[in-house]
Amino acid sequence: MTAAVTQPIAAQSILPSRPGLGGRLSDFLWKNPHVLLLVLLGPPVLWLGIIYVGSLLALLVQSFFSIDDFSGLINYEFTFATYRQLLADANLDIIVRTVTMAAVVTVFSAVIAFPIAYYAARYAKGKWKAIFYLGIMLPLWSSYLVKIYAWKLILAKEGIITWAFAKLHLLWLLDAWLALPVIGGNSLSVSYTGTFIVFVYVWMPFMILPIQAALERVHGNLIEASSDLGGTPAQTFRHVLFPLALPGIVAGSIFTFSLTLGDYIIPQIIGSSRLFIGQAVYAQQGTAGNIPLAAAFTVVPIVIMGLYLWAAKRMGAFDAL
Amino acid sequence: MRSDRSTSAPLGLKIAAAAGLAFLHIPILLIFLYAFTTEEKSYQFPPPGLTLHWFAVTWNRPDVWEALMLSVKVASVATAVALVLGTLCAAAVSQTRFFGRETISLLVILPIALPGIITGIALRSAFSLADIPFSFWTIVLGHATFCIVVVYNNAVARFRRVSGSLIEASMDLGADGFQTFRHIILPNIGTALLAGGMLAFALSFDEVIVTTFTGGQQATLPIWMLEELIRPRQRPVTNVVAMVVVLVTFLPILAAYYLTRDGDQIAGGGK
Numbered sequence: 067m068t069a070a071v072t073q074p075i076a077a078q079s080i081l082p083s084r085p086g087l088g089g090r091l092s093d094f095l096w097k098n099p100h101v102l103l104l105v106l107l108g109p110p111v112l113w114l115g116i117i118y119v120g121s122l123l124a125l126l127v128q129s130f131f132s133i134d135d136f137s138g139l140i141n142y143e144f145t146f147a148t149y150r151q152l153l154a155d156a157n158l159d160i161i162v163r164t165v166t167m168a169a170v171v172t173v174f175s176a177v178i179a180f181p182i183a184y185y186a187a188r189y190a191k192g193k194w195k196a197i198f199y200l201g202i203m204l205p206l207w208s209s210y211l212v213k214i215y216a217w218k219l220i221l222a223k224e225g226i227i228t229w230a231f232a233k234l235h236l237l238w239l240l241d242a243w244l245a246l247p248v249i250g251g252n253s254l255s256v257s258y259t260g261t262f263i264v265f266v267y268v269w270m271p272f273m274i275l276p277i278q279a280a281l282e283r284v285h286g287n288l289i290e291a292s293s294d295l296g297g298t299p300a301q302t303f304r305h306v307l308f309p310l311a312l313p314g315i316v317a318g319s320i321f322t323f324s325l326t327l328g329d330y331i332i333p334q335i336i337g338s339s340r341l342f343i344g345q346a347v348y349a350q351q352g353t354a355g356n357i358p359l360a361a362a363f364t365v366v367p368i369v370i371m372g373l374y375l376w377a378a379k380r381m382g383a384f385d386a387l
Numbered sequence: 388m389r390s391d392r393s394t395s396a397p398l399g400l401k402i403a404a405a406a407g408l409a410f411l412h413i414p415i416l417l418i419f420l421y422a423f424t425t426e427e428k429s430y431q432f433p434p435p436g437l438t439l440h441w442f443a444v445t446w447n448r449p450d451v452w453e454a455l456m457l458s459v460k461v462a463s464v465a466t467a468v469a470l471v472l473g474t475l476c477a478a479a480v481s482q483t484r485f486f487g488r489e490t491i492s493l494l495v496i497l498p499i500a501l502p503g504i505i506t507g508i509a510l511r512s513a514f515s516l517a518d519i520p521f522s523f524w525t526i527v528l529g530h531a532t533f534c535i536v537v538v539y540n541n542a543v544a545r546f547r548r549v550s551g552s553l554i555e556a557s558m559d560l561g562a563d564g565f566q567t568f569r570h571i572i573l574p575n576i577g578t579a580l581l582a583g584g585m586l587a588f589a590l591s592f593d594e595v596i597v598t599t600f601t602g603g604q605q606a607t608l609p610i611w612m613l614e615e616l617i618r619p620r621q622r623p624v625t626n627v628v629a630m631v632v633v634l635v636t637f638l639p640i641l642a643a644y645y646l647t648r649d650g651d652q653i654a655g656g657g658k
Contacts, residue, residue, distance in 0.1 A: 092563035102483075106475045110473070113531075114495065114497075114535070119494070121509035122506075122509045125512050181400055182404045189395070189396040200644060201411070204637060205415060207586075207593075211593075211609050211632075212415075215612065219430045267410070320500075325502065335617065351508055
């Protein structure tokens with residue numbers, strides 16, 4: 067009975083096929099959503115899969131080859147020799163140095179970024195919010211090389227820092243700092259201190275936005291409740307604000323850590339002659355022509371970042387991105 | 388009940404936030420000052436005098452113009468490729484459900500999540516394995532790969548806000564798929580695509596690490612700057628170019644901000 071009633075309606079509501087090639091194609095895609103999905107996904111997945119993942123895998127495979135010490139040619143046989151070479155003392159030094167730098171840069175970035183993010187999230191309203199936002203975005207997106215160049219101007223021996231210290235009659239302090247072993251040097255622009263400052267400057271903006279996103283979600287009531295219950299500002303920060311901001315800090319640290327780990331231009335332009343991972347990769351593939359060792363070196367940041375991302379995911383950092 | 392009284396910030400926080408922002412901006416302002424300095428040999432501060440002379444010198448330098456033109460061409464083509472691929476990918480991920488959606492997001496983000504040197508060296512060794520000589524297109528290939536993510540991020544955020552019922556209504560009223568795309572979807576996602584495209588352009592225009600591996604002997608503007616940083620030839624010209632680069636990258640960022648500021652996710656948040 068119901069079937070008999072609905073049938074004519076169903077017949078009416080089925081329209082004739084659309085005329086023309088475009089119409090037929092449109093109908094076909096509508097009836098076959100899988101084909102549509104394939105058409106949409108095909109080009110980007112092929113591009114990224116072949117060009118990017120393909121090259122990446124080709125690179126990783128090469129880390130299992132080795133280089134012949136005499137001829138300098140690549141020996142295409144599966145071996146762990148290159149990885150044994152990677153674990154030599156000199157190379158381990160490079161890895162430890164880079165990871166230490168990345169960790170210190172990350173901590174300092176968080177310390178500098180937190181007040182900016184907190185102010186922007188809690189106190190900046192209306193016009194000020196926009197000013198803060200652009201104030202963070204413009205340096206973040208400014209040219210990477212120009213930022214490094216600016217610091218070369220600042221840290222140079224005759225630059226603004228030396229000038230400022232001289233005006234304040236504090237040159238002795240600067241000289242004492244530069245005389246320190248490891249972190250000192252002839253001038254700031256050829257010392258680890260200089261490398262460190264530039265790393266913090268270039269990557270710190272990446273820390274602000276995730277922390278701000280995490281803090282935006284913290285209700286002002288929580289802070290007030292904490293002080294109503296007798297918490298001092300320090301206690302409120304320690305027990306309320308910091309734990310709630312932590313996922314944001316971890317999310318930001320993914321950027322600062324990863325970017326420091328792979329950088330080779332900053333330590334090359336501002337820093338001492340001791341290498342970082344990025345410089346080692348660059349030197350191995352370029353002048354030394356040792357692609358297998360360069361490939362093995364790139365595995366280090368990939369593995370470290372893999373572990374880092376896994377830990378960050380467990381802490382819920384991805385919700386703050 | 389919220390009790391958001393408009394309290395003012397503690398003094399310490401104000402100072403720390405202001406100092407942090409000053410730290411971010413003073414170096415960039417110094418670039419502007421140094422573009423006018425009369426000092427040629429060193430980075431002396433304060434500059435002994437100010438001049439416009441170096442702007443004229445820079446204007447007449449063919450190598451600067453060549454590098455600039457190459458950068459603009461590469462960034463335009465890479466942006467176009469990224470716009471098409473990023474939009475397709477965003478449409479697939481946000482409009483349909485399928486097995487492996489998470490993997491697709493990861494695939495798109497990977498080129499920017501891993502350090503640039505890894506992308507660069509991977510592409511370079513792939514080119515040498517496949518015997519592809521360095522050319523304009525090898526640079527574009529690398530740039531487009533990591534530009535997809537910015538277009539994708541912007542488009543996905545906007546697709547989420549385009550209500551599915553709008554698309555269904557269009558179909559019910561007899562529009563075919565292409566008409567729906569032309570008249571309903573495109574106007575809705577247009578500004579997000581424009582913003583994503585501008586950010587992709589800025590990203591490509593500024594990229595140096597991947598380019599050092601895929602460019603061969605060709606110099607884009609960042610490569611030209613890098614050369615000057617390692618082996619300075621004429622410092623005042625570098626100063627002027629640095630200032631121009633800062634100005635050129637600010638414009639697309641400001642434009643992208645105004646295009647997407649009402650959105651739930653603002654462009655550039657995920658560089």
